[in-house]
Amino acid sequence: MPFLGQDWRSPGWSWIKTEDGWKRIEFYGNELRDNNNGIDLEELCDENKENLFTGNVCEVVAKKRKKDFYNNNTKSQFVYQEKWIYVQKESTRERHGYCTLGEAFNRLDFSSATQDIQRFTYVAKLLQLIARSQLPSLSGAAQKNYFNVLEKIVRKVLEDHHNPRLIKELLQDLSSTLCILTRGMGKSVLVGNINIWVCRLETILNWQQQLNNLQIPKQLSNGMTLRDLPLDMQNNILYKFSDACDIINLGQATPTLHMLSEDRRLWKKLCQFHFAEKQFCRHLILSERGHVDWKVMYFTLQKYYPKREQYGDTLHFCRHCSILFWKDSGHPCTANDPDNCLVPVSPQHFIDLFKF
Secondary structure, eight states, rough: OOOSSSSSSOOOEEEETTTTEEEOOTSHHHHHHTTTTTTOHHHHTTTTTTTHHHHHHHHHHHHHHHHHHHHOOOOOOOOOOOOOOEOOSOHHHHHHHHHHHHHHHHHHHHEEEEEEEHHHHHHHHHHHHIIIIIGGGGGHHHHHHHHHHHHHHHHHHHHHOOOHHHHHHHHHHHHHHHHHHHTTGGGGSSSSSSHHHHHHHHHHHHHHHHHOOOOOOOOOOOSSSSSOHHHHHHHHHHTTTHHHHHHHHHHHHHHHHHHHHOOOOHHHHHHHSSHHHHHHHTTOOBOSSSSHHHHHHHHHHHSSSSOOOOOOSOOETTTTTEEETTTTTTTOOSSGGGGGEEEEEEEHHHHHHTTT
């Protein structure tokens, strides 16, 4: 341990920056009296006269307080020049500090990804998986960055009304997890003061209330509407959906769409998109007429098996370099054919990469 003064338990010396460099202040030494043209201690301690060191010391203290205030209240993450992270395969001591889930969350610029409509669902799903099981594994800086990204997502939904149902599910899982973790604070499962987490929980409940009260305004248009489209075109629109809730909600818009949303072929295609044929045989459900009830089958199968995930843009993993990155940002690849080394990474696979 380095000695900062004559006694290592002392607060240390005071220093001042001059034109010749940093010099130590000795308030009770003889050098102070000799090097300052006869200024004595009474003049320095006189409240009615200006202290020669007060201006410089106060300036340093003011800068430090301003820096601490910015670090404690800023909501922007540290901007890394490199938008990728190396994922080390072996479990080594270096991996614990530089290849963790929290470090990846800080480096991969999820804050900017929330503004991209193609990456929005991917980032929201990743935050939901972290909220369910991986929140205590994040570092303090990563947890702060997590809630900053979450705030940007909620603000975007409140402004653009984009996919509020997904964010409601995210906040519900996060609030449930925090309620459980805050009760176990004696086990040191969370990083930081308990009052910080209570405030975060109150913020989440406030966001949930705002999303529940969210009303999407009706857009008045004198042009063509959805009900004016031909029947086959409306049917094609329903076949483009991959979520059952979206099909049901759209079916409530008009009687024609309700009739089209109950089509057996539509639900059969939806089941074939999300589940395998072997899973159909295990949970075969027949209607009164002896036909397969594909709509009931879909909601039955999703209780037992995960649905197929579909995203506009995902993170990619380079098998040659073991680097995780966004495809448009790129990475320093040394392979002859980098495109053949890329593997899209799902949100669950992203979390599994950092489990060791």
